[in-house]
Amino acid sequence: MNSTYTGWLLIPTDTGVDLAPGWVRVINGIITEVNTAGFAERVEFGDDSTLILPGLIDCHLHIPQFPVIGAGGLPLLTWLAQVVFPEEAKWADADYAEAVADLAATRLLSVGTVAISAFATVHAEATQRAINVMGRRGLRGFVGQSLMDRECPPELARPAMQLLREAAKLEQCSGIYPIITPRFAISCSPELLHGAGALARKLGQPVQTHLAETRPELERIAELFGDEPYTAIYDRFGLLGPRSLLAHCIYLSPEEQAIINRSGSVAAHCPTANTFLQSGLMNKGAMEQAAVRLALGSDIGGGYERSMVRVARAMVETARIVALESGDAEAVPSAAQAWRMITRGNAEALGLADAGRIEPGVRADLVIARPDPEAFTSPDPLGFLLHAWDDRWITATLLQGDIAHGQIPE
Amino acid sequence: MNSTYTGWLLIPTDTGVDLAPGWVRVINGIITEVNTAGFAERVEFGDDSTLILPGLIDCHLHIPQFPVIGAGGLPLLTWLAQVVFPEEAKWADADYAEAVADLAATRLLSVGTVAISAFATVHAEATQRAINVMGRRGLRGFVGQSLMDRECPPELARPAMQLLREAAKLEQCSGIYPIITPRFAISCSPELLHGAGALARKLGQPVQTHLAETRPELERIAELFGDEPYTAIYDRFGLLGPRSLLAHCIYLSPEEQAIINRSGSVAAHCPTANTFLQSGLMNKGAMEQAAVRLALGSDIGGGYERSMVRVARAMVETARIVALESGDAEAVPSAAQAWRMITRGNAEALGLADAGRIEPGVRADLVIARPDPEAFTSPDPLGFLLHAWDDRWITATLLQGDIAHGQIPE
Structure with a gap:
């Protein structure tokens, strides 16, 4: 036209x-x-x-979670167990997955979102269907098979080698590409994390995962990995780099921020999810001072807000609340900066030079x-x-x- | 029909x-x-x-501020001076006021709001026009002439006696009634506060005002009124009671909460305004423990959100953030409680027995x-x-x- x-x-x-x-x-x-x-x-x-x-761009969301938006208001690990994993288990049925992905595409386009970086589930066929649906609907970006080989319901765990074989076979459809997607270090064995990093390098694919979203998560990480900082784990397994999206990044030491900065990875700020799951408030100003690249995500369905405009508004509101304590009003983004974030800023984070x-x-x-x-x-x-x-x-x-x-x- | x-x-x-x-x-x-x-x-x-x-009910909003929603993101007193007072000064033109009130009615009905308690401006004719417009459009509730005789631009200040005479003459139109509306104790001389309390009793009208919204406001109150607690000032002038709406109520001592509780007054929680103007987070759980009656308001245009559904969502989000620090997850309202607040809860706060x-x-x-x-x-x-x-x-x-x-x- x-x-x-x-x-x-x-x-x-x-x-x-x-x-x-x-x-x-x-x-x-x-x-x-x-x-x-x-x-x-x-x-x-x-x-x-x-x-x-x-068109707006959403740098972190979970396609299977559109049907469970706003449910529970529970802390992350409880919410995963009670709300999310039961819903994601339904993606064993690839037809169901395709229907949910199509619904998600409709909802995304209805709020003006045209590009995404999204999680599917652990199911290979369902993930391929989600890639195909999003691609055929004309969205751009990335959809990844969620890699989990432990610390999740048995029906959602797969042997690491199987997951890596399956993820390697996923195919692009139109503007949607596969992305290496270890869910988070709790649900990935060292073998799986190692394989994921190697696969990303081998296939030249980007990476998305979660990092430092809640305090109980940090405690479990310490039990599983000892003294090694959370961010350093991902670094050791080759999962950081300019094409890596790290969702949440609330609880990071200056040393970890420096690791992210050196790697060129992007922290995907998810302000609505961070309050809904009572995870905490990400200090955007501190991340900027540490020169960490930032993007913004709805994190549907830990986040409840499908419109990236209102996610951007929530980013500004979170910064205002953080500034209430810090007294640093300069750290509050302007409306212009918020608009830039959900257009060109997020496009740059996804490496889409002709978007936003x-x-x-x-x-x-x-x-x-x-x-x-x-x-x-x-x-x-x-x-x-x-x-x-x-x-x-x-x-x-x-x-x-x-x-x-x-x-x-x- | x-x-x-x-x-x-x-x-x-x-x-x-x-x-x-x-x-x-x-x-x-x-x-x-x-x-x-x-x-x-x-x-x-x-x-x-x-x-x-x-139909939804909004217990605190400013009709003249619909054209300046989302402007500035400044602290309260600066925002009043730079954004609000210049806009309210335009209500010297009653035709302009009527047009803005009609716009506000359209916007309110479009988000499902059917009853309000609202501020107009200091202008008597403009206030009467706003009452008439809201009444003719079929909304119910209260619209009041904003009483100010000091600490505001000269074109918005009126002698106390003039204001009290004018406010006494305002007339109901259909379901919209006048309400005694001293803006807040900073902009009202003791004479005006005294007269406002007396007028409310004489006419049997309810009262709405602002209370303890920001720390700089508390400092100015202390300069103007000495050691007397902010809430006690309103109490002394007869402005508290079961038909009094006190907007914000963020910074109250237990003694002040007890005064409000004894008087039966209602605290109108305005979560979106409280973050937009970086005023602070009202601790809803603490207010409930003090048995203070609560209502919810959009506080347009200190608040930016016209939909009471999303104001209710912001109430829940604010409670989640407060709980992050307090650890008291029980204080977070359920979705059912949030829905009740913007329907029957707010109706009870306004004394509308057959609404909500x-x-x-x-x-x-x-x-x-x-x-x-x-x-x-x-x-x-x-x-x-x-x-x-x-x-x-x-x-x-x-x-x-x-x-x-x-x-x-x-």
């Missing part, structure tokens, strides 16, 4: 975002022209109440919205849009210029 | 809510029959994916919604609905059985 859209363009920059009246020309699924000199007339869609933003941007040559993965008009006359439009975000504003989510959710009125 | 609606009924009880398949019969704007023995067939609207809940309920004889102020179907098959439907709430689910908001927002398909 070749089209021109006009409205307020939310354009990520090196440090934040600009909001400017303009228009975007899309030809064959690619943005070919961006003009910020004012609204255009007589174009396919848009006016001075329209908002055009890059509005500029010539990138894919036309866009969200077209019609916010409450007072947003644009408010003293702080980016703050209004971030804080009062209403998914009813979303007119359509476009993937390569085609409508993947909603509709564009004639 | 006489109609029958079927679906999952969210029915507030003494301690929480029940979620049961059933139907509701509405005749002449009143619920005449409630049946929870299963879904009905061949009725006007609804099925097993429909949710029917009482689904039972024969009460007004048919209802929200009809069609949530994502997986909500009802999830292990915790009330938790799913609370945490994943999407305003796109709202089919219609009914006031006395008539559609005030949305539409009911034929």
Whole structure:
């Protein structure tokens, strides 16, 4: 579809975002022209109440957990046992898995999410189906088979060698690629962690895992691995690097932050999950001072919020609460920084050079919205849009210029 | 309109809510029959994916601040000076005020809010217009003229006697009543506070004000009133009682909590505003232990969230964060308690005996919604609905059985 859209363009920059009246020309699924000199007339869609933003990106989520969002409000390890593992066990049925993945794709596109890094389950066939569904629905990014060979229900544990064989056979579908996904060091034997690191290197695949989400998790890690710092375990097994996503990272010593910094790994901040499971508050300012690369994830279903806009809002709110104690108001992200994080920032974390941007040559993965008009006359439009975000504003989510959710009125 | 609606009924009880398949019969704007023995067939609207809940109630908000939601992210006193007072000054133009009040009514009804306790501004005519607009739009509750005779921009200050004369003349419109509204003790001279208390008694009107929202506010109170505890000031001027709403109440000594408890006043918890303005986290569990009556408010625009469902979610999240430090997980409200708070709980706080309920004889102020179907098959439907709430689910908001927002398909 070749089209021109006009409205307020939310354009990520090196440090934040600009909001400017303009228009975007899309030809064959690619943005070919961006003009910020004012609204255009007589174009396919848009006016001075329209908002055009890059499709949003979610750097950490669990596809099988969409049906159990908001359940329990239990601490992590109890919640895994009582809510999550029973649901993930259902993925032994690959048809069920495919249906849940399709539902998840629908929900993601409906909130404007166009790229992901996601966990599937321990089941190989179900994982391949999830990759295929997400790829066919037009999302981009990564879906991985969750690797577990211990400390989980027997029906979800697999021998390490089997898991590594299965994970090696997973195939890309369209824009969705496999990713090496050891769940976390508690549920992975040293043999499995070693094999996972080796497999990532051999196949040139990225890595995603969890790190330092809760205190009881740290205690179990100490029982299993002794004095070795949690982060150092992943480092020893070759699981860190510029293409590694480490979810949560709440409880890290300065030494561990330094390991992450040196490796170039990305910490995926999950503010909604961190409160829902009462895990703790990640100190984003401290991570930035340690020069750790940061991304943002919904962590569905430990997180309950599917909209990355409200996850970004929760990131700002968490930073405000942390600043209440630290007194460091400078560490609170601006609305512009929050918008950048869920677009270009997360795209960079996933290594997607042509995502999260509005500029010539990138894919036309866009969200077209019609916010409450007072947003644009408010003293702080980016703050209004971030804080009062209403998914009813979303007119359509476009993937390569085609409508993947909603509709564009004639 | 006489109609029958079927679906999952969210029915507030003494301690929480029940979620049961059933139907509701509405005749002449009143619920005449409630049946929870299963879904009905061949009725006007609804099925097993429909949710029917009482209209939501917002116990603290500022009507003039809808156009400045999410602006600044500044501390309270700076935010008042830079964002709020300039906007409220525009209410010198009563036509502007009426337009903003109408916008606010539209936004409130669109998120299912049917009853409020709200601040207007210091302007008498604008306040009367806001009362009239909210009343004509069919909302219920209270709107008050904000009383300030000091410590605010000169264009927003009025002599105490003028304010008291003006406030005494405000008239009810339909279901919206005037409420005595000293903004807070900083912006009210002792003369004004005294007069406000006397006026409330004379006219039999309720009272709303702010109390103990931020530490800098406490410091200024100490400079103005000396050693007298903040709460005791309001008590001395006759501003406390079972029909008094005290917004925020973050920083209260046990003695002050006891004063509030003895007076029967209601503390209006505003969790989203408390983080947005970095005021602090109210310890809901401690307030409950002190047997203080509690209500919940959006506090638009110090709060950014117009949906009371997400304000309730923020209440739970704040309690989870408080519990992280206190270790008292028992103090975290359940999803059922959160749903009760924004329906029957807030109705009781406002003294509206026939609101916030689904039972024969009460007004048919209802929200009809069609949530994502997986909500009802999830292990915790009330938790799913609370945490994943999407305003796109709202089919219609009914006031006395008539559609005030949305539409009911034929």
